Amino acid sequence: MKNISDAADLMATARNALLNDLLPALPKDRRYAGLMIANVMAIAAREHRSGGDAIHGEAQRLARLLADLEPDAATTHTDSTGAELPKLRRALASAIRLGYFDDPRHQRALRVHIARTAADWVAISNPKALR
Amino acid sequence: MTRTTSNPAPELSTAFPQADEIGRWLVREMQAGDVRVTRFERLPGGAIQDNWMLDLEVDGGTWAGAHELVLRTDAPSGVSVSLTRAQEFAVLRVAHAAGVVAPQPLLLCRDLSVIGREFFLMRRLAGIAVGHRLTREAALVPDGDALAESLGANLARIHAVRQTCAELKDLVPPAADHARTTIAEYRAYLDCLDDAYPALEWGLQWCATRAPVPARATLIHRDYRTGNYLVEGGHLSAILDWEFAGWGDPREDIGWFTARCWRFAAPDKEAGGIAHVDPFLRGYQRIAQRTVTRQELEYWQVMAHLRWAIIALQQAQRHLAGGERSLELALTGRIVHELEYEVLHLIEKNAQ
Numbered sequence: 001m002k003n004i005s006d007a008a009d010l011m012a013t014a015r016n017a018l019l020n021d022l023l024p025a026l027p028k029d030r031r032y033a034g035l036m037i038a039n040v041m042a043i044a045a046r047e048h049r050s051g052g053d054a055i056h057g058e059a060q061r062l063a064r065l066l067a068d069l070e071p072d073a074a075t076t077h078t079d080s081t082g083a084e085l086p087k088l089r090r091a092l093a094s095a096i097r098l099g100y101f102d103d104p105r106h107q108r109a110l111r112v113h114i115a116r117t118a119a120d121w122v123a124i125s126n127p128k129a130l131r
Numbered sequence: 132m133t134r135t136t137s138n139p140a141p142e143l144s145t146a147f148p149q150a151d152e153i154g155r156w157l158v159r160e161m162q163a164g165d166v167r168v169t170r171f172e173r174l175p176g177g178a179i180q181d182n183w184m185l186d187l188e189v190d191g192g193t194w195a196g197a198h199e200l201v202l203r204t205d206a207p208s209g210v211s212v213s214l215t216r217a218q219e220f221a222v223l224r225v226a227h228a229a230g231v232v233a234p235q236p237l238l239l240c241r242d243l244s245v246i247g248r249e250f251f252l253m254r255r256l257a258g259i260a261v262g263h264r265l266t267r268e269a270a271l272v273p274d275g276d277a278l279a280e281s282l283g284a285n286l287a288r289i290h291a292v293r294q295t296c297a298e299l300k301d302l303v304p305p306a307a308d309h310a311r312t313t314i315a316e317y318r319a320y321l322d323c324l325d326d327a328y329p330a331l332e333w334g335l336q337w338c339a340t341r342a343p344v345p346a347r348a349t350l351i352h353r354d355y356r357t358g359n360y361l362v363e364g365g366h367l368s369a370i371l372d373w374e375f376a377g378w379g380d381p382r383e384d385i386g387w388f389t390a391r392c393w394r395f396a397a398p399d400k401e402a403g404g405i406a407h408v409d410p411f412l413r414g415y416q417r418i419a420q421r422t423v424t425r426q427e428l429e430y431w432q433v434m435a436h437l438r439w440a441i442i443a444l445q446q447a448q449r450h451l452a453g454g455e456r457s458l459e460l461a462l463t464g465r466i467v468h469e470l471e472y473e474v475l476h477l478i479e480k481n482a483q
Contacts, residue, residue: 101333114475116477
């Protein structure tokens with residue numbers, strides 16, 4: 001058992017204080033701002049909890065997908081820590097725009113990857129939107 | 132015209148800084164003996180435009196009497212793609228004359244010596260625009276089908292305005308192929324960003340390879356959706372927010388109106404969260420004598436989500452890099468994930 005609050009617990013506690021103590025005392029016209037702050041705190045807490053996994057998973061899938069796409073360049077896409085994520089995303093975006101995935105035979109792995117990535121980030125930004 | 136008639140936000144009710152200049156201008160424009168400003172309060176909302184509630188009592192001349200108006204001018208941080216106030220005034224005049232339920236535009240001031248910005252006055256109409264209320268509170272919209280049909284009919288009236296309209300000669304001419312041109316614009320914007328968005332790229336590629344035969348360009352609203360119209364007594368009382376209007380493919384407006392991202396509390400009601408799509412398209416067809424196929428509808432819904440994603444990224448950039456630190460802009464940026472998710476969902480649905 002932890003002895004002091006971690007970031008996620010601090011955020012959840014602060015959000016509860018905002019919603020339960022402060023919001024009822026706010027004038028009606030400031031309520032929207034209060035709700036926005038509560039929403040931001042919830043997103044930040046979820047990202048703190050599962051953002052690392054989302055980034056790690058995305059980078060791993062991307063490295064595999066790009067290795068399949070360019071087997072000769074596989075060694076350049078071995079990163080799965082997230083540090084190379086912007087570069088990997090850019091490489092995939094370029095391949096999509098160049099039409100590589102227009103051929104249905106190449107689409108399956110792409111569709112699985114982008115669907116999973118989008119779902120992981122919706123689960124952080126707004127889990128209510130997941131279907 | 133007001134979003135909510137009963138609760139103007141008190142902290143926003145600051146005095147208009149140049150009320151005296153406006154008063155003197157009104158006396159001249161109205162050729163009145165006297166114009167008394169009895170209310171001049173900022174209306175909430177409007178990141179791009181600055182809207183003020185303006186009540187007048189006019190003595191003498193053809194304007195004699197009391198008037199409840201809205202003064203609309205540029206917010207300090209305008210967005211470059213929006214129309215000038217003079218262009219918006221012209222669009223509103225044309226739309227109003229075409230029978231669209233919209234605030235009646237009354238006076239335009241292009242003289243920058245008055246308040247330093249263009250502004251116009253329009254008649255203020257009562258009603259509620261708030262999307263999450265209209266899609267949740269049945270008492271506000273007791274007959275969603277009738278409202279949707281009316282919204283369809285009014286959209287068709289906007290789309291009946293053609294490029295030959297002399298009053299709108301200042302608008303940017305239409306692209307030969309609206310879909311392909313907008314796809315190229317969205318890609319060019321994505322290329323300016325540090326990060327890449329593979330899901331949006333996949334959506335854009337999907338739309339590019341299925342781009343429809345271009346439709347004849349009409350006037351399009353480009354922000355025709357729940358949240359941008361007023362409902363009073365269950366009926367449509369005004370179509371608002373014309374600052375993005377221009378020439379384009381009318382199917383873009385239909386996709387935008389019906390896109391899931393604008394259904395608020397009622398995502399299963401395809402017509403803007405207030406009704407199913409049939410009454411909306413029925414109202415459209417009654418006036419336009421044409422409709423859209425299911426395939427066209429879903430194509431333009433994918434385009435709608437892509438467009439909103441690009442706008443959301445632009446809003447995030449205003450916050451992160453544009454010197455406009457704002458919680459609302461930051462949160463808007465986070466919507467991109469949902470929009471990507473919805474683009475992929477629509478594409479997968481079409482693949483089955």
